[in-house]
Amino acid sequence: METISAEDVGIGVDLFPALSPLTFSLYDSFLSSHCSSCFSLLPPTPPHHLYCSLVDDSPTVSPPDLSPILSTSDIRAALRLLNSISSSSAAASLPHRFGGLLTNHHRLMADSSFSVAIRRAASFISAVLRSDRKDTVLEEAAICSVLTNAVEVQDRAGVALGIAVYGSRFSWINHSCSPNACYRFVISPPHSTTTPSFQETLPRITNTDKEHFSSNYEGTVRYGPKVIVRSIKGIKSGEEITVSYIDLLQPTGLRQSDLWSKSRFICNCGRCAASPPAYVDSILEGVVALEHDITTVGHHDRAATVGKMTNHIKEAIDDFLSDDIDPATCCEKIEGVLHHGILDSSSLRLHPSHHVALHAYITLASAYRIRSIDSETDDVGRAFEMSRIGAAYSLFLAGVSHHLVSAELSFAISAANFWTRAGECLLELASKFFMKSSSGEYDDDVKCRKCLMLVENHGEIKENFNQILKCAVTDSSQATWSFLTRGCPFLQNFKSSIDFSLKGTNCKREESKSVDQRVSILLLSFHCLLYADLLTDLCYGRKSHSVS
Numbered sequence: 404m405e406t407i408s409a410e411d412v413g414i415g416v417d418l419f420p421a422l423s424p425l426t427f428s429l430y431d432s433f434l435s436s437h438c439s440s441c442f443s444l445l446p447p448t449p450p451h452h453l454y455c456s457l458v459d460d461s462p463t464v465s466p467p468d469l470s471p472i473l474s475t476s477d478i479r480a481a482l483r484l485l486n487s488i489s490s491s492s493a494a495a496s497l498p499h500r501f502g503g504l505l506t507n508h509h510r511l512m513a514d515s516s517f518s519v520a521i522r523r524a525a526s527f528i529s530a531v532l533r534s535d536r537k538d539t540v541l542e543e544a545a546i547c548s549v550l551t552n553a554v555e556v557q558d559r560a561g562v563a564l565g566i567a568v569y570g571s572r573f574s575w576i577n578h579s580c581s582p583n584a585c586y587r588f589v590i591s592p593p594h595s596t597t598t599p600s601f602q603e604t605l606p607r608i609t610n611t612d613k614e615h616f617s618s619n620y621e622g623t624v625r626y627g628p629k630v631i632v633r634s635i636k637g638i639k640s641g642e643e644i645t646v647s648y649i650d651l652l653q654p655t656g657l658r659q660s661d662l663w664s665k666s667r668f669i670c671n672c673g674r675c676a677a678s679p680p681a682y683v684d685s686i687l688e689g690v691v692a693l694e695h696d697i698t699t700v701g702h703h704d705r706a707a708t709v710g711k712m713t714n715h716i717k718e719a720i721d722d723f724l725s726d727d728i729d730p731a732t733c734c735e736k737i738e739g740v741l742h743h744g745i746l747d748s749s750s751l752r753l754h755p756s757h758h759v760a761l762h763a764y765i766t767l768a769s770a771y772r773i774r775s776i777d778s779e780t781d782d783v784g785r786a787f788e789m790s791r792i793g794a795a796y797s798l799f800l801a802g803v804s805h806h807l808v809s810a811e812l813s814f815a816i817s818a819a820n821f822w823t824r825a826g827e828c829l830l831e832l833a834s835k836f837f838m839k840s841s842s843g844e845y846d847d848d849v850k851c852r853k854c855l856m857l858v859e860n861h862g863e864i865k866e867n868f869n870q871i872l873k874c875a876v877t878d879s880s881q882a883t884w885s886f887l888t889r890g891c892p893f894l895q896n897f898k899s900s901i902d903f904s905l906k907g908t909n910c911k912r913e914e915s916k917s918v919d920q921r922v923s924i925l926l927l928s929f930h931c932l933l934y935a936d937l938l939t940d941l942c943y944g945r946k947s948h949s950v951s
Contacts, residue, residue, distance in 0.1 A: 407608070407641060407642070407643055408644055414864065417633050421629035422569050422570065422572060422629055424567040425484060426483040426487060426549070427567035427627045427628060428477075429564060433565065441626055441627060442628045467524070473520045477550065477553070480549045480553060482545075484501075484545050484549065485541070485545050488502050498544045504571065505548075506548045511551075511667065512547075517550075524546050549566070553568050557588060572608070577643065578662065579646070580655075580672050580674040581674040581811060583636040584645060585633055585942050587631055587942070587943045590628050631944075633942065635813060636813075652758060653687065655674075688758065691755075712744065716737055716753075716759050716762075719737050720733075731774060733766065734774070742892050755799075755803055756806060764796050770793075771792050786836070787836040790835070790836060792887070794887060795900075798825045798829065799900050800824075801824070801931060804822065805901055809868075819939045822932070826929070826932035829928035850926075851930060855933075867937055871933055881899065
């Protein structure tokens with residue numbers, strides 16, 4: 404079962420029009436704030452009003468909480484699916500198929516940790532529908548179909564609102580850890596004019612299956628969050644179209660575990676099967692040996708040491724997220740491991756692109772931001788210092804993502820988020836904390852005309868990225884990086900936000916007082932947002948709000 408391109412497709416091409424879901428459901432936390440029919444944000448209304456229109460086909464019910472195996476949104480989606488498809492049609496190919504989709508019924512029901520929860524949920528759904536059938540195979544198949552095929556629906560800000568299941572045109576697209584396509588959602592009220600129209604001729608896409616099964620359930624509901632698939636790499640005629648089902652910023656072992664727990668299969672894509680490991684997987688679990696100043700990967704005698712470092716960082720992150728430690732203690736614990744390693748191996752550090760280090764930078768940027776907010780009323784200077792270091796971590800994370808996306812373009816979505824966040828943090832730093840110039844005002848129209856013209860002329864994607872980085876980092880004074888990282892020993896080790904070469908103990912600091920740091924940071928912010936805008940345009944086919 405796969406989806407094949409019937410013709411050559413270039414980078415950044417929508418593969419078919421927006422598809423309506425077969426079923427969908429909001430997460431519980433958004434039931435009172437978003438429309439249950441289309442997922443759009445509701446205006447202030449009484450709590451009982453859950454829809455922006457009268458469109459709905461699912462009774463309002465309170466399913467049992469069977470977490471962590473099943474969520475109430477899974478059960479509501481299964482109930483809506485049963486409501487939208489006739490029982491006689493759905494039962495024609497049970498339990499292997501439901502609505503034209505694979506269910507993985509035999510695998511899920513063979514797992515005792517799943518089967519008990521599925522049977523309980525099926526009994527609940529049967530009672531709601533007042534079914535007079537003697538068994539609940541139909542309800543089980545609906546739940547299994549949701550578990551196997553549902554994707555998490557996110558809004559433009561990346562907030563996960565709920566889940567949705569789409570027909571075979573989308574659901575038959577297989578997973579790859581190095582995919583050539585991605586997908587986005589269109590969230591708008593029914594009959595809204597905001598759904599994009601497709602004037603150009605779209606590529607021809609073919610669903611294939613050795614059983615030659617054809618589905619008549621495509622877009623049954625006709626409302627709800629729509630999905631669009633877009634190429635992020637060139638696709639040849641006859642080549643399979645693939646997307647990712649999981650977070651790709653993980654090494655092979657964690658990806659395989661994630662896929663098995665969520666979808667019950669083992670991935671054999673080129674990235675997973677590569678021997679030796681692909682470059683991105685090498686650095687996602689790599690360490691740096693300081694005594695030789697080289698990157699070393701896969702040394703089994705170092706596994707225990709690396710395990711201790713990653714566990715220490717993970718514990719600090721978990722404690723911070725659960726409010727068990729304050730932001731200052733969190734920063735001290737994480738930075739201690741990043742900068743000094745651990746006692747029994749002071750010569751080893753995590754590679755800057757190590758998957759745990761990536762989460763560490765995200766946490767540190769957040770922790771420093773909280774420390775900045777907490778300090779604003781009592782110590783403005785301290786608040787500025789915390790905001791500056793937090794922005795430096797966001798910029799460093801963006802620089803790391805550049806190395807990753809240069810090697811594997813399927814990281815573009817994650818990289819776009821990192822570069823957007825870096826640009827926003829730098830913009831806030833320059834706008835909020837710097838005093839006005841001696842003339843009393845600043846000209847905030849700080850842009851790089853060369854990069855703007857480059858993007859408007861639609862040059863090669865990689866050439867545009869390299870030019871933006873050249874302007875943002877290579878051509879700019881190292882004084883800006885030295886300024887941002889002042890007081891942060893870990894980040895001060897590196898020559899720049901995209902150059903992970905260690906400075907060395909004898910390297911002199913570059914920080915000229917003549918540099919207008921506010922203008923430099925505003926210009927750096929502009930380049931970060933422009934870089935993010937290019938990535939966003941590649942993945943989503945529309946200009947983001949970032950540069951404006």
